[in-house]
Structures are given as C-alpha cells and as structure tokens.
Amino acid sequence: MGKLICDSTTSSPVIPWREPTSSPSIDLMDPGDLVDQSSAATWEKVSGLEDQQRRSLLRLHDKGVLWKHPGDRSHAVVFRLSHGGDVEADGNCLFTASQRAMGAKVGGAGELRRRTVRRFLEDLRSVGEEERKAIDAAIRHMYFPDLRSGWGVHVVQEVKLLANKQDREESIYKERCIAVDDGSSWAKYMSISGSPVDLHDIITLQYTEDGLLTVDENREGHAAAFGDDIALECLATEFKREIYVVQAHGSDAMVDEDNCIFFLPHRPRSQICDPPFFLFMKGTGAVAGTVAPSGNESPLQRLKDVLLSGTSLEECKDAARFDISKDNSTVSITVVGASGDLAKKKIFPALFALYYEDCLPEHFTIFGYARSKMTDAELRNMVSQTLTCRIDKRENCTEKMELFLKRCFYHSGQYDSLDNFAELDKKLKEHEDGRVSNRIFYLSIPPNIFVDAVKCASLSASSANGWTRVIVEKPFGRDSESSAALTKDLKQYLEEDQIFRIDHYLGKELVENLSVLRFSNLIFEPLWSRQYIRSVQLIFSEDFGTEGRGGYFDHYGIIRDIMQNHLLQILALFAMETPVSLDAEDIRNEKVKVLRSMRPLKLEDTVPQGSLTPTFAAAALFIDNARWEGVPFLMKAGKALHDKRTEIRVQFRHVPGNLYKRNFGPDLDDATNELVIRVQPDEAIYLTINNKVPGLGMKLDRSNLNLLYAARYSKEIPDAYERLLLDAIEGERRLFIRSDELDAAWALFTPLLKELEEKNIIPEYYPYGSRSPVGVHYLAARHNVKWGDLDLEQ
Numbered sequence: 040m041g042k043l044i045c046d047s048t049t050s051s052p053v054i055p056w057r058e059p060t061s062s063p064s065i066d067l068m069d070p071g072d073l074v075d076q077s078s079a080a081t082w083e084k085v086s087g088l089e090d091q092q093r094r095s096l097l098r099l100h101d102k103g104v105l106w107k108h109p110g111d112r113s114h115a116v117v118f119r120l121s122h123g124g125d126v127e128a129d130g131n132c133l134f135t136a137s138q139r140a141m142g143a144k145v146g147g148a149g150e151l152r153r154r155t156v157r158r159f160l161e162d163l164r165s166v167g168e169e170e171r172k173a174i175d176a177a178i179r180h181m182y183f184p185d186l187r188s189g190w191g192v193h194v195v196q197e198v199k200l201l202a203n204k205q206d207r208e209e210s211i212y213k214e215r216c217i218a219v220d221d222g223s224s225w226a227k228y229m230s231i232s233g234s235p236v237d238l239h240d241i242i243t244l245q246y247t248e249d250g251l252l253t254v255d256e257n258r259e260g261h262a263a264a265f266g267d268d269i270a271l272e273c274l275a276t277e278f279k280r281e282i283y284v285v286q287a288h289g290s291d292a293m294v295d296e297d298n299c300i301f302f303l304p305h306r307p308r309s310q311i312c313d314p315p316f317f318l319f320m321k322g323t324g325a326v327a328g329t330v331a332p333s334g335n336e337s338p339l340q341r342l343k344d345v346l347l348s349g350t351s352l353e354e355c356k357d358a359a360r361f362d363i364s365k366d367n368s369t370v371s372i373t374v375v376g377a378s379g380d381l382a383k384k385k386i387f388p389a390l391f392a393l394y395y396e397d398c399l400p401e402h403f404t405i406f407g408y409a410r411s412k413m414t415d416a417e418l419r420n421m422v423s424q425t426l427t428c429r430i431d432k433r434e435n436c437t438e439k440m441e442l443f444l445k446r447c448f449y450h451s452g453q454y455d456s457l458d459n460f461a462e463l464d465k466k467l468k469e470h471e472d473g474r475v476s477n478r479i480f481y482l483s484i485p486p487n488i489f490v491d492a493v494k495c496a497s498l499s500a501s502s503a504n505g506w507t508r509v510i511v512e513k514p515f516g517r518d519s520e521s522s523a524a525l526t527k528d529l530k531q532y533l534e535e536d537q538i539f540r541i542d543h544y545l546g547k548e549l550v551e552n553l554s555v556l557r558f559s560n561l562i563f564e565p566l567w568s569r570q571y572i573r574s575v576q577l578i579f580s581e582d583f584g585t586e587g588r589g590g591y592f593d594h595y596g597i598i599r600d601i602m603q604n605h606l607l608q609i610l611a612l613f614a615m616e617t618p619v620s621l622d623a624e625d626i627r628n629e630k631v632k633v634l635r636s637m638r639p640l641k642l643e644d645t646v647p648q649g650s651l652t653p654t655f656a657a658a659a660l661f662i663d664n665a666r667w668e669g670v671p672f673l674m675k676a677g678k679a680l681h682d683k684r685t686e687i688r689v690q691f692r693h694v695p696g697n698l699y700k701r702n703f704g705p706d707l708d709d710a711t712n713e714l715v716i717r718v719q720p721d722e723a724i725y726l727t728i729n730n731k732v733p734g735l736g737m738k739l740d741r742s743n744l745n746l747l748y749a750a751r752y753s754k755e756i757p758d759a760y761e762r763l764l765l766d767a768i769e770g771e772r773r774l775f776i777r778s779d780e781l782d783a784a785w786a787l788f789t790p791l792l793k794e795l796e797e798k799n800i801i802p803e804y805y806p807y808g809s810r811s812p813v814g815v816h817y818l819a820a821r822h823n824v825k826w827g828d829l830d831l832e833q
C-alpha cells in the first residue's frame with residue numbers, strides 16, 4: 040500500500056472512447072505501430088530527476104511501452120511515455136493528474152475525488168463480511184497502525200485523525216477525533232480536499248520508536264487527503280480502465296539503472312473498457328514529472344493546456360495535429376440564429392480560427408439554423424464575408440477557408456418546430472456517419488425564443504450516444520424573477536451541466552490572466568486586500584452608440600447589458616479568495632461567495648445622483664467581507680463616449696509617513712500607485728510608480744512599469760469567442776456562468792433596477808463623444824477617490 044504524494048499529469052487517450060454498454064472497443068494497434076509524437080516533451084528538460092532516472096525514462100520513451108488488454112492479450116497498444124507537465128503536490132495531485140489524463144469530460148479534480156469516494160462506498164456496501172474486514176484492516180494498517188505490535192521499516196510512522204471542523208474552536212483531544220481505521224472513516228478522510236467546505240480537518244501524529252514526535256494540527260485546514268492505492272483502485276473501477284503509477288527510484292533506493300523505473304498497476308474491479316493511463320511519481324525530491332501515453336492525449340485537451348499556460352496557438356497546432364484522425368467521435372455545432380449579427384460577426388469567424396489552428400476535431404460539422412431561406416451555398420457565401428485570418432497566420436488562408444466552408448451547412452426551420460429540428464437531426468446523423476455523436480447548439484437568437492429552441496433541440500435533435508450541450512447568449516432574463524424562470528424552463532429540457540451560459544468577457548485574454556497575475560506572482564497577492572488597496576475601478580466605454588441593436592438596448596439598458604454581467608464577473612474574479620484548485624467548480628464557488636457578500640446597491644450610490652442614463656451608468660459597490668470591507672469598487676459603463684476601452688484600475692493607499700511627501704505637492708493622490716489591467720484595446724498591464732528623474736536634483740515623476748502585450752508577444756490574441764467555443768467543445772465550464780452565480784448577480788442588481796424603473800428617473804444627458812456625464816466625478820468624490828481614466832495625464 041502506498042500513497043500518491045508527488046505525481047504528475049497524463050492525458051486522455053486518442054484511442055476511441057468506449058460505448059458504455061458494449062464490450063471493450065479499444066482501437067487496437069499493431070504492437071510495432073508506435074505513434075510518433077514529435078511535439079510531446081521528452082524527459083530531457085524535466086527538472087529534479089537523477090541522471091539514471093532520466094536516462095531510463097528517455098530509453099523508455101524511445102522504445103515505448105507495450106500494454107495488453109488483460110481480457111484479451113492478443114490485443115495490444117504501444118504507448119510512448121512522454122513528459123506531459125507537472126502537477127502540484129498539494130494532496131489533490133492524484134485527482135488533478137487523472138483529470139488531465141482523462142480530459143474534461145470526466146469533471147474536475149474535485150468531482151473525481153467525490154466520484155472516487157462514492158465508488159468506494161458503493162463497492163464497500165456490496166462486499167461480504169470477510170472482504171470488508173480485509174479492507175478495514177488495510178486502512179488501519181495505513182492510517183492507524185498499532186505501533187505497540189511492531190515497527191515497520193520506516194523510522195517515522197504516522198497516525199491520521201479527523202477533527203470535525205465545528206469543534207476547531209476548542210483544543211483538539213484525540214478522544215474527540217475520528218481515527219482513520221475503517222471503510223467509513225476512510226471515506227470521510229478521502230473526501231477532504233483542503234478546502235473551506237470540507238467537513239473535517241486532518242490531524243497528523245508522527246511517532247518514532249521513542250514516542251510521539253510531532254503533532255500537525257493543520258489549523259488552517261489546508262491539508263488534503265493524498266490519493267492512495269484504494270483511491271486509485273476506485274478511480275480505475277469508476278472509469279473502467281487500468282491506472283499505472285510509474286515510479287522512479289533514485290540512487291538511494293539501492294536499485295540499478297535498468298530497474299529504477301517501476302510500473303504499479305491498479306486494476307478496476309469491473310470490466311476494462313478503456314485503455315490505461317500512466318501517472319508518474321518520483322520517489323525522491325519534490326519535483327513531479329509526467330508520463331503521457333504516446334498519442335494518448337486528446338488534441339483538444341492538449342490545446343487547452345497550451346492555452347492555459349499562455350503559450351502560442353502554434354504550439355497547440357503542433358500538439359493537436361498528430362492524433363485526431365484516430366478519434367471515432369464527431370462534434371456537430373449548430374448555430375441557431377445563423378442569419379443574425381452575432382453569428383456572422385463572432386461565431387463563424389471564431390469557429391474558422393479554431394479550424395485554422397487545427398483545434399477542431401477531425402470529424403466536425405457546422406450547421407446554421409434559422410428561419411431565413413438559404414441554401415448551403417448561400418450560407419457559405421454569407422459566412423465567407425466575415426472570415427479573416429490572423430495577421431500572423433496568412434499561410435494557405437484561402438485554401439483553409441474553402442475547406443472550412445465545405446464543412447458548413449444550412450437548414451431552414453422554425454425555432455418552435457419539433458419537426459424542423461427532427462429534419463436537422465436527420466441531416467446531422469448523415470454527417471456523423473455512425474460515429475459517436477456530440478452536439479453543441481449555440482443559441483444566437485433573441486431570448487424570447489430560447490426555450491422553444493431548447494425544447495425542440497432537446498426533444499428532436501439531441502445526441503443519442505454522446506453529449507449534447509447548449510450555449511446560451513445573454514441576456515439571461517431582465518431581473519431575478521425572469522432569470523429564474525428562464526433557468527427553470529431550460530432545466531425542463533437540460534441538466535445544469537449541459538447549459539453553457541456565455542459571458543464573452545470571461546474569455547478575454549486579460550480577464551483570463553487575472554488569476555495568473557494574482558496567484559502565481561508573490562508580489563500581488565499580499566497586497567490584494569483592504570489593507571493596501573484603496574479602490575478598484577472597473578471601466579467600460581465604447582465610442583459608438585447602440586449601433587443597430589437599439590431595439591434590444593431600449594429594453595435592457597447599460598446596467599443589464601454590461602454591468603450586471605461583464606463587469607460584475609470581472610469584479611468577482613478579481614475579488615475572490617484563492618480557490619482550492621483551478622477546477623470550474625472551485626473557481627465558481629469562490630466567485631459566488633463574493634457575489635453573495637456584496638452590499639445591496641443603493642440609488643444614491645449610482646450615477647448620476649439618483650438617476651439612470653440608459654446608455655451610461657456608474658455605481659459604487661462594496662463587498663462586506665474581511666478582505667474588502669470599506670473598499671469601493673467603482674464601476675462605470677457607457678456607450679457613445681470619447682474612446683473604447685475596458686480596464687481594471689487598482690489604486691493603492693498612500694505610503695504612510697512618506698519621506699518624499701514634499702516632492703509631490705499638496706495632493707498625495709498624485710503619488711498613488713496604480714495597477715492597470717487594460718483588457719482592451721492594446722492589451723497591457725502597467726504599474727504606476729514614483730521615480731526619481733535622473734539628475735543631480737531630487738525631482739520625482741510618475742512612470743509606468745509597462746507590459747504592453749503587442750511589444751512583448753508577437754502572436755495575435757485569440758478572440759474571446761474562440762476560447763469559449765473551444766471550452767464548450769471540451770466541456771470545460773470554468774468560464775461559463777453557473778445558475779447560482781447568475782442568481783446572485785441578479786439579486787444584487789434587481790432591487791436597484793426596479794427602483795430606477797418604478798421611480799421613472801430622468802437620465803442625465805451627456806454629449807455623444809464626451810468623457811462621461813459630470814455625475815461620475817461626484818460619485819467618485821463621495822468615496823474619496825478619483826477615476827484613474829479621467830486623469831488628464833492619462
């Protein structure tokens with residue numbers, strides 16, 4: 040028995056996914072047919088490996104590893120084991136690595152942990168008395184060894200106890216804790232992911248032969264239960280595949296070079312339906328490496344990892360190219376409302392960009408669906424008007440466009456006709472050609488017909504053997520009630536995890552980068568609170584009016600159009616506590632907490648004083664929690680202003696007892712440090728600091744430490760819709776809005792919107808092209824700050 044304490048990532052197989060009901064359908068390859076995976080990282084650059092480990096892994100990489108299906112040994116697959124990226128040894132690593140290995144379709148690391156425990160409990164209930172006793176004994180041996188009856192080979196032995204979080208106020212007595220010594224306590228233990236929602240904390244007692252050595256009380260509750268052999272077996276059973284832990288032992292383990300790599304198989308209790316995956320675990324040191332099966336990672340997953348790590352799409356193209364042809368599934372994307380503005384402007388161009396980058400699966404089809412009568416050729420002609428290639432990607436552009444357009448088809452139908460959707464279903468099936476069918480319906484239609492379209496798509500055109508997902512465009516209602524009604528109606532036909540509510544601002548590069556900036560740089564996170572931050576400003580402006588969407592806009596206004604969604608989402612991401620992991624659910628849990636901690640909005644805290652301008656609004660928002668109490672989050676959004684920009688501006692407090700006070704003049708605000716995250720245009724992150732002007736005197740000026748993306752990165756930034764479409768195809772929900780997030784966002788704005796409308800408040804006018812209505816200055820002044828973007832020096 041062992042615990043997976045330092046592991047690594049693998050990736051999901053290209054070998055076709057099994058039909059859940061059928062016998063193993065693993066695509067079998069000739070043992071000699073070793074897929075060349077030139078883009079996969081080998082072991083040369085993995086840090087923390089001893090030379091002999093590295094040499095062995097390189098040899099293994101070159102030779103490949105032959106895997107035979109235990110049920111039918113004549114069938115075999117050769118895997119090339121490559122380094123697939125590190126995972127953090129934070130206690131969740133078994134689940135994080137497995138999640139990466141299997142791809143997004145299995146849920147996040149948290150979900151894998153829950154499924155593991157569920158599987159364990161189900162299996163435990165079904166075993167006989169004898170086996171149950173054996174399981175209890177194995178658990179006791181691992182976590183609650185009887186130290187009086189002998190000592191193992193280790194100098195230090197550990198005993199694990201669980202403390203109920205509710206009792207943590209008091210001193211912890213061993214008597215009040217739960218010993219991890221049987222199946223039911225193991226399930227409690229293995230549910231602990233080190234997050235605030237855990238029910239128990241892990242207490243570790245370390246003993247030597249001389250007695251108690253240390254007590255780790257884990258007061259902050261950050262310790263998570265490491266995956267162990269039992270968890271590995273449960274995971275294997277749950278997913279009907281073997282899991283190999285690949286261990287590299289070092290010179291300290293008295294093994295020779297030929298034997299320093301071990302494969303520890305974990306077999307499912309059930310039938311094997313999928314090929315195995317490999318988790319690399321380094322025996323010594325702290326650095327984790329990865330074993331990736333040759334050609335085993337889905338192209339999309341590889342692309343996601345590349346996107347997440349911020350490297351170029353060029354790399355994702357390389358990564359994706361090698362294996363997609365072996366995938367036996369299809370993805371059909373139906374753009375419902377294909378004749379409309381959004382479809383032409385954003386959705387088709389984003390799909391083409393993904394196609395150009397080789398990021399769509401090999402077998403994909405795009406259908407346009409709308410009432411307008413159009414032939415396939417006419418749709419292609421319409422779509423071709425808005426396709427563009429990136430400036431840095433012109434090669435074969437025309438050729439690629441033609442190939443892409445050939446994959447686009449059109450079906451004309453009503454949004455509320457089950458028959459018309461059944462006709463679409465028939466056409467989709469023809470294109471899917473018997474493969475596993477996965478379908479996305481992108482609702483690019485006015486909201487009043489969302490439910491009709493979802494009903495018909497779900498009843499007449501959902502996939503029979505794969506997944507069906509629906510992307511929904513805002514507006515998600517006009518207020519709490521209509522939003523809840525929409526969610527309820529959609530859920531008549533869809534599960535929550537089939538609904539992808541899009542907020543395209545979450546797909547913007549700099550918004551995606553917010554968490555990276557904050558959580559992967561030591562210098563920012565300690566400053567990220569009321570202690571150092573004086574105000575946060577979220578600014579949206581456009582230098583044009585409602586441009587052809589006047590009808591929609593009249594009904595919704597700027598608060599619903601921009602503030603309640605785009606700016607509030609950015610605020611939640613900005614202000615959330617550190618999530619347990621980057622899993623969709625962990626991040627969305629933290630965002631919801633922020634939204635629910637927000638102080639109700641008051642009319643006097645909006646602009647202009649007690650009035651609402653339909654195309655411009657500003658508000659001061661507050662988060663009543665320990666981190667942000669008293670810090671104004673100023674928001675403003677407007678159309679028809681003097682420029683187009685979206686920015687997050689973080690203004691820091693004054694330096695206490697500033698020695699250079701005199702050099703700044705009477706207004707210390709002029710010396711405020713400001714961190715600006717410019718989402719668009721001209722993406723940039725810059726920090727305004729005070730600096731000495733070179734020379735013999737002591738003159739100070741304000742200068743920027745400037746990261747201008749265009750200067751630093753040569754690649755064009757992908758459009759937000761590309762990232763989001765790719766996520767929807769992958770089943771990655773991190774950047775989509777969960778229903779409780781939506782409820783919380785509406786709960787914040789609905790009372791204010793109602794008051795504004797009931798009181799029929801007259802808007803304050805501002806000239807087209809101006810900077811803003813005058814009232815915004817009063818609003819900021821009331822909270823003792825200035826708008827960073829209205830500083831004339833900007």
Ligand SMILES: NC(=O)C1=CN([C@@H]2O[C@H](COP(=O)(O)OP(=O)(O)OC[C@H]3O[C@@H](n4cnc5c(N)ncnc54)[C@H](OP(=O)(O)O)[C@@H]3O)[C@@H](O)[C@H]2O)C=CC1
Pocket residue numbers: 376377378379380381382409410411454482483484485486488512513514591
């Ligand atoms: N355009 C944009 O920039 C943005 C749009 N959105 C949202 O995306 C969705 C699509 O936007 P957009 O493309 O601008 O919308 P459109 O108004 O262009 O509508 C899309 C299509 O829906 C059909 N349609 C329009 N009105 C009706 C109606 N009353 N009854 C039935 N069908 C109708 C039309 O197709 P046909 O007549 O051929 O059936 C039309 O081509 C909307 O929910 C919008 O709020 C969100 C953010 C930005």
Ligand SMILES: O=C1O[C@H](COP(=O)(O)O)[C@@H](O)[C@H](O)[C@H]1O
Pocket residue numbers: 543581600601
């Ligand atoms: O959702 C919307 O966003 C656009 C602005 O999006 P951007 O990506 O061009 O910044 C806005 O014009 C529109 O009113 C709103 O509905």
